[in-house]
Amino acid sequence: MGRHKQKKLPAGRNVRLADQIQKDLATLIQREIDVSRAGLITLTGVELSADYAHAKVYFTVMGAEPEAATAVLNEKSGWLHSLLFKLLHIHTVPTL
Numbered sequence: 540m541g542r543h544k545q546k547k548l549p550a551g552r553n554v555r556l557a558d559q560i561q562k563d564l565a566t567l568i569q570r571e572i573d574v575s576r577a578g579l580i581t582l583t584g585v586e587l588s589a590d591y592a593h594a595k596v597y598f599t600v601m602g603a604e605p606e607a608a609t610a611v612l613n614e615k616s617g618w619l620h621s622l623l624f625k626l627l628h629i630h631t632v633p634t635l
Contacts, residue, residue, distance in 0.1 A: 553587050560594055561585040563626045567619055577611040578603025594633035
């Protein structure tokens, strides 16, 4: 009996999509998130699950506590997801 290899999606597409999400999300955060509440947020990376259903977003923040910035981003994640859906021309936009 041989080992079954897990089917992997092309890594290049995953990286390109993660980069595009990071770029678009950074623009949306700058435009939509109140700096006085969340501080100055800089995205440092986006990691997509293999099925593109979920995206982990990594960031740094200046001018606010990391917990406060996290709370605001989590509160606005649904709104940011809907805006991202309008920008990206893909069938499924990952949950942030």
